[in-house]
Amino acid sequence: MSDAAERNQLNGPDGPSRPDESYGSSEPYGSNEPYAAYEPYGAKQDGPTTPDHPHWFDDEAGPVVRPYAMTRGRTSAATRHRLDLIALVVPEPAADDPGRDQTLSPEHVEIVERCFEQPQSIAELAAGLDLPVGVVRVLVGDLVEDELVHVTRPVPPAELPDVSILREVINGLRAL
């Protein structure tokens, strides 16, 4: 990446001094709702460092490792289908094989680890790992390719879930 690109990414398109506008104006951070007070994990969020998470680097500088460096610059996964946000990642027995992880990055290993606890959706992984969804898609795509995990297919958009499932959802919600 060129220096110009680096600067552009670090500082946002509007120049060096302004924080990313999407943080300032996006609802979750700007509203007076209860969860607005909760510091949303990690260092790259808005605002100065909090007492809980002292960081030596400036938050506005963004993450120390550019997210797409973890995917070696790839922005789309090797899998044929775009992985849905609620697609669940389920580890294959092969993932348990010692030595399998030699070729994997720490992030790949972390994904497999998390899914061993309990299969997780792409969205949960992204939130848990504090990575953009796009990055998680690529990494999970690699794991699918290596047959270390498989991914469940949510109901295809054309066919809405069938009536019996909807009834079960209603019953389930009522029973909560």
Added chain:
Amino acid sequence: MAFGRSSRKKQYVEPVTLKILVAGGFGVGKTTLVGAVSEIRPLRTEEILSEAGRPVDDLHGVEAKKTTTVAMDFGRITLREDLVLYLFGTPGQDRFWFLWDELAQGALGAVVLADTRRLEDSFAAIDYFERRGIPFTVAVNCFEGAQRFPAESVRGALDLDPEVELVMCDARDRESVKNVLVAVVQHALVLADQSHSTVAP
């Protein structure tokens, strides 16, 4: 090995996953609503995207590339071991409409959360779901101190189709939010029944 544990020949239950969207204007209480029923603290997932076009492998012309971060809230409700419902709060800003398309894909239905003091904020969401034929329910978040209006006048103001349900709710209250979600799924059920009218109930 780095995976850390010895053999885990566990058989995983692979639940059916479904999603319901929660839309509405800025500050209407979407995160609160998700938090009221979610079994996990609302997580925020962020998607870095380029408005200059999604396939950005090509780093030439980076001058024009605008990277922006969008936050989405989501929550999870495990209804049964094999049935999991995810709630997604849609990004509030208009410029992220294109993200809605992805969220809306395969969604069971949607909640449009409305505030009677700023009803116009919900127009865009209602319009979106109407046009895409996604079953939705309008939930009026009854803020303390906000004037209450009869459902009929809110309906009129929003120009809702007769089959669209409108419910009053308190986004902080779990029971109230559960009712909203039940209303959404019931509406989806009615629509599904209509489209599969050959299948006897």
